[in-house]
Amino acid sequence: MRTLSLSLLLTALIAIAGCGDGDGSSNSSSDAANEAVTEVTITPVGNQMQFEQTEFTVPAGEEISLTFKNTATSSAMKHNVVLLTTSEGSVVTRVGQAGTQAADNEYVPEDDAVLAATGLADPGETVTATFTAPSEPGSYRYICTFPGHYATMQGTMTVVSP
Numbered sequence: 001m002r003t004l005s006l007s008l009l010l011t012a013l014i015a016i017a018g019c020g021d022g023d024g025s026s027n028s029s030s031d032a033a034n035e036a037v038t039e040v041t042i043t044p045v046g047n048q049m050q051f052e053q054t055e056f057t058v059p060a061g062e063e064i065s066l067t068f069k070n071t072a073t074s075s076a077m078k079h080n081v082v083l084l085t086t087s088e089g090s091v092v093t094r095v096g097q098a099g100t101q102a103a104d105n106e107y108v109p110e111d112d113a114v115l116a117a118t119g120l121a122d123p124g125e126t127v128t129a130t131f132t133a134p135s136e137p138g139s140y141r142y143i144c145t146f147p148g149h150y151a152t153m154q155g156t157m158t159v160v161s162p
């Protein structure tokens with residue numbers, strides 16, 4: 001009898017844990033990342049130079065709304081999200097490094113490889129960019145171009161056929 005109660009209790013606990021997983025606002029689980037969406041919210045990892053959401057998937061050719069919510073509290077942690085037309089490392093480096101020289105444009109460099117960009121968000125600020133997803137399925141890198149951030153602040157947008 002005791003064994004039975006314990007196993008019932010465990011089952012109940014597992015069910016509760018399962019529910020908690022489903023209604024969380026975070027989209028960071030791999031299941032959520034694989035599902036094509038047209039609205040995306042990205043946050044930083046605390047006061048680190050990292051995106052909490054390092055991957056998301058969108059349908060090709062659709063209008064996408066990308067929101068960056070800067071939940072950091074350190075005044076040094078200003079961020080943006082700059083989507084690139086490629087995932088090629090040399091381009092990521094080029095655009096990432098060029099951010100330093102683009103202070104007058106919220107650190108977004110003028111570069112053909114910039115597909116879309118949010119404005120610069122101070123801690124506590126939320127910024128949004130809308131753009132049309134590429135028609136070509138594939139991997140597209142996104143970075144923060146605030147000086148010194150791009151090396152660790154990166155993620156990948158996957159475009160899939162709708």
Ligand SMILES: [Cu+2]
Nearest residue numbers: 079144146149
């Ligand atoms: Cu940043």
